[in-house]
Amino acid sequence: MTRKLLQGNEACVEAAIAAGVRFFAGYPITPATEIAEGMARDLPKVGGIFIQMEDEIGSIAACIGASVAGAKALTASSGPGISLMLENIGFAVISETPVVIVNVMRGGPSTGLPTFPAQMDVMQARWGSHGDYPIVAFAPSSVRETYELTVKAINTAEMLRNPVFLLSDAMVGHMREAISLPEPEELELFERRRPEPDEVDFAPHRGSQDGFEIPLMARFGDGFRFHVDSNVHDDYGFPATENNPMADRLIHRLNNKVKAHADELILVDEDQLEDADIAIFAYGSSARSAMEAVEIARRRGLKVGLLKAKTLWPFPENYVEKWTRRVKAWVVPEMNLGQMVREVSLVVKGRVPVYPLNRVDGLLIEPHQILSLIETQVLSLA
Amino acid sequence: MPKTHTADLLDQYFLKERLPTIWCPGCGLGTANGAILRGFEAAGIDQDKTVLVNGIGCSGRTAAYLDFDVLKGTHGRAIAFATGIKLYRPELNVIVMAGDGDTLAIGGNHFIHAARRNVDIKVILFNNFIYGMTGGQVSPTTPAGAKASTAPEGYNERAFDACKLAEAAGASFVARATSYHVQLLSKVVRDALTHTGFALIEILAQCPQQYGRWNKSGDAFEMLMWEKENTVRVEQARNMLPENLAGKFVIGELVRH
Numbered sequence A: 001m002t003r004k005l006l007q008g009n010e011a012c013v014e015a016a017i018a019a020g021v022r023f024f025a026g027y028p029i030t031p032a033t034e035i036a037e038g039m040a041r042d043l044p045k046v047g048g049i050f051i052q053m054e055d056e057i058g059s060i061a062a063c064i065g066a067s068v069a070g071a072k073a074l075t076a077s078s079g080p081g082i083s084l085m086l087e088n089i090g091f092a093v094i095s096e097t098p099v100v101i102v103n104v105m106r107g108g109p110s111t112g113l114p115t116f117p118a119q120m121d122v123m124q125a126r127w128g129s130h131g132d133y134p135i136v137a138f139a140p141s142s143v144r145e146t147y148e149l150t151v152k153a154i155n156t157a158e159m160l161r162n163p164v165f166l167l168s169d170a171m172v173g174h175m176r177e178a179i180s181l182p183e184p185e186e187l188e189l190f191e192r193r194r195p196e197p198d199e200v201d202f203a204p205h206r207g208s209q210d211g212f213e214i215p216l217m218a219r220f221g222d223g224f225r226f227h228v229d230s231n232v233h234d235d236y237g238f239p240a241t242e243n244n245p246m247a248d249r250l251i252h253r254l255n256n257k258v259k260a261h262a263d264e265l266i267l268v269d270e271d272q273l274e275d276a277d278i279a280i281f282a283y284g285s286s287a288r289s290a291m292e293a294v295e296i297a298r299r300r301g302l303k304v305g306l307l308k309a310k311t312l313w314p315f316p317e318n319y320v321e322k323w324t325r326r327v328k329a330w331v332v333p334e335m336n337l338g339q340m341v342r343e344v345s346l347v348v349k350g351r352v353p354v355y356p357l358n359r360v361d362g363l364l365i366e367p368h369q370i371l372s373l374i375e376t377q378v379l380s381l382a
Numbered sequence B: 001m002p003k004t005h006t007a008d009l010l011d012q013y014f015l016k017e018r019l020p021t022i023w024c025p026g027c028g029l030g031t032a033n034g035a036i037l038r039g040f041e042a043a044g045i046d047q048d049k050t051v052l053v054n055g056i057g058c059s060g061r062t063a064a065y066l067d068f069d070v071l072k073g074t075h076g077r078a079i080a081f082a083t084g085i086k087l088y089r090p091e092l093n094v095i096v097m098a099g100d101g102d103t104l105a106i107g108g109n110h111f112i113h114a115a116r117r118n119v120d121i122k123v124i125l126f127n128n129f130i131y132g133m134t135g136g137q138v139s140p141t142t143p144a145g146a147k148a149s150t151a152p153e154g155y156n157e158r159a160f161d162a163c164k165l166a167e168a169a170g171a172s173f174v175a176r177a178t179s180y181h182v183q184l185l186s187k188v189v190r191d192a193l194t195h196t197g198f199a200l201i202e203i204l205a206q207c208p209q210q211y212g213r214w215n216k217s218g219d220a221f222e223m224l225m226w227e228k229e230n231t232v233r234v235e236q237a238r239n240m241l242p243e244n245l246a247g248k249f250v251i252g253e254l255v256r257h
Helices: A008-018 A033-046 A056-070 A079-094 A122-127 A142-162 A170-174 A244-260 A285-301 A317-324 A340-348 A365-382 B006-013 B029-043 B078-088 B102-106 B110-118 B164-169 B180-191 B208-213 B220-229
Strands: A004-006 A021-026 A048-052 A072-077 A099-107 A111-115 A136-138 A163-169 A176-181 A225-229 A267-270 A280-283 A304-309 A311-313 A331-336 A355-360 B050-056 B068-073 B093-099 B122-127 B174-180 B199-204 B231-233 B247-255
Touching: A004 A008, A004 A142, A008 A021, A008 A033, A008 A072, A008 A099, A008 A163, A008 A170, A008 A176, A021 A033, A021 A056, A021 B078, A033 A048, A033 A056, A048 A136, A048 A365, A048 B078, A048 B093, A056 A072, A056 A079, A056 A099, A056 B078, A056 B110, A072 A079, A072 A142, A079 A099, A079 A136, A079 A163, A079 A244, A079 B068, A099 A142, A099 A170, A111 A170, A122 A136, A122 A163, A136 B102, A142 A176, A142 B208, A163 A170, A163 A285, A163 A340, A244 B174, A267 A285, A267 A317, A280 A285, A280 A340, A280 A365, A280 B006, A285 A331, A285 A365, A285 B208, A304 A317, A317 B220, A331 A340, A331 B050, A355 A365, B006 B029, B029 B180, B050 B078, B050 B122, B068 B078, B078 B093, B078 B102, B078 B110, B093 B102, B102 B110, B102 B122, B102 B164, B110 B164, B122 B164, B122 B180, B164 B199, B164 B247, B174 B180, B208 B220, B220 B231
Parallel strands: A021 A048, A021 A072, A072 A099, A099 A163, A136 A163, A225 B068, A280 A304, A280 A331, A331 A355, B050 B068, B050 B093, B093 B122, B122 B199, B174 B199, B231 B247
Antiparallel strands: A004 A176, A099 A111, A136 A311, A267 A304, B174 B247
């Protein structure tokens, strides 16, 4: 076990390479650039490929191409660049190509607040590309979690054959913390399931309709001569754009993949919720503030607990449901104008009040803001 | 011995159960595809080690009927997908087959940067001067004055010369042929495949249904005759005055270094 003082972005690089990423294509952008720089420095040492592309559209396209050719591939950017990648994220979904997209979130819209953190892209990650599609997104709140969730994101992309987001932010990406890096043999890695070399009826999109069984994935150049198509396609990858039942079947199967595997994808930390009257739902850097707020509240004798979501998509609705039955109110601090609070409210269905706490000036939500909300508004009603 | 008979090429390279193609009667893409496959055959490429990357539109189906590893991606991004494939698996032949809109409009940035990098992919650009599948809109190669559904009174912009663009951007192999000059086309495809570095092959191919209808260019035969009469072999062009080359397309191997 090696102990290192790392930036969140550096931890992402270390984790990606340890988890087997061997292809990175990207484009410079604050506050994600350190990931590209780290990849440029370290990937060639392990026989991997780094390329700085002409834009983010090309970056994710090159990653998808490399993935179809057999690579574990990752790209990293921030809001403006992610906006450019969205069309090809849909292509990765329909072609069932594993790829990891790291979004080190900064303030938007447009070029917004380049050097300040935000959590404004959580709905973009879910819904930004067109069409109905499945997505997975993890949100680290520390350097250690950046390492762990980068590995988890890569494993998940390979397992599901689907794009996966790591939603970091400028605070988590740039902060430095000492973490213990696991030895390579300690990491549990998922390797893409390939067809046997003598498979005679290989169908790159033949999976179970319930989404549980993920289709096998061959590599280009291994003799299977398979087609990968952006249109609605049959199990063999050939376009089926006039076959409505086929379209229905494909869209449902793709979306079922995440549903069928939701239990293994959803990661949360439950902190002091057992006896809590008030539960905070938080993620990313806002969860750091929430942790501190819980500590202070407990010292003041207030029964406050924290549900920290490390997985945002699929949404951890079972956990919100479980604690809604026990608490008297939810507080949802986010560095946006209220995005995940909608998901919380959808589960709560009005049974207890849900208090959003929002900040969009590029500064962190501070623990005292959460406490103040609890003491002045929540307690009187809860 | 390389196969030259159409029936043999069909057996070797086509997914015959996928035929017929979606292309209109008189389209130049089928003829061009046949000549390209003869070029593959002459170069002796390994079918299992060759990846075809299609764009979108009519020419985005040129690989759909072929028995290779094929990626048909999003509009304009074929070269970027191909770059990722080639960088990760340099032992594979990676060939992009895309149209003028895909390569020079929405994908223009990837085109010039792939040429600048001299990445070892081959780009076969089918230039029919128009967006065919969406119903006949102008493209970056539509000649000034030509008509289209989005320029019903005639196009008032200038056209790209894809070959000059590629050369200026750093492509190390550039050639042009047409759906009329099929033997030349097979030859330049063969030569591009044996060249290391970024290669562009531009193919002028007739679109009687869209371009021809808007511009009263006649049927496929007349459009092929236009290709014959408005092209000049590069060897001949070297001895011609610029004014005599105006409006003509120079065909053959234009750049190799």
